[in-house]
Amino acid sequence: MSNIDTKVKIPSLAIVIIAAGNSSRLGENKQLITFNGKTLLQHSIALASFLTDKTLCVLGYEAEKIKNNLADIHFRSVTNQNWKSGMGSSIATGVEYWTSNQLVSAPDAIMILLCDQYLLTIEDLEMLYKSWKEYPNKITASQYSQEGNSNDVILGAPAIFPSSHFPELLKLKSQGARKILEQNRMALSAVNIKNAGWDLDTPNDLLQLINLEKSQLKSHLNQ
DSSP: OOOOOOOOOOOOOOEEEEEEEOOOOTTTOGGGGGGTEEEEHHHHHHHHHHHHHHHHEBBBBBHHHHHHTTTTTTOOOOOTTGGGGGGHHHHHHHHHHHHOOOSSSOOOOEEEEEEEEEOOOOHHHHHHHHHHHTTSSOOOEEEGGGGGGOOOOEEEEEEEEEEEGGHHHTTTTTSSSSSHHHHHTTSEEEEOGGGGGOOOSSHHHHHHHHHHHHHHHHHHHHO
């Protein structure tokens, strides 16, 4: 009997960037807020593209305006026509794209990434990715405290869901995927991603972002 060479299969990862909401609490389109010379959505696309070429933006509110604003950037997008029903429907839209589209191969796992976590770095996503590759059959989620409040530890996005959890993600409607994380808390891999605790939801959050940008600029000029 002859020996047959077998190749080790490298798990494939797709990323779904959630950018469909109307930023009702903020009062303006957060996807197009700029920070360090890039819109928040541009920043998320750049991070995602570093890990994989399977990157998808789920748009909704003012989708055409966003696409026109980012016309110079090549990115794949789909519009969730039911974005008003909640974040869960946008997650389901993204997962459906990767699992039902005959033009793309289905991934082994999907990372859910929010477009407004403006402090996330490539290193943060790399840590998450490496942890998932170590345990590819487990959910791998970010663990952080909300804006530095160490008394409130949260499991959340960015998070990687293996294909065994795709059916649950496809059923999401109004709520996001945090319930799935909580239900699997004892079985998932949690990675400390401090930067995930900073996002943009309210005018006060925007003020913090602006002040941080000014502080970084001042520090750069003084060097």
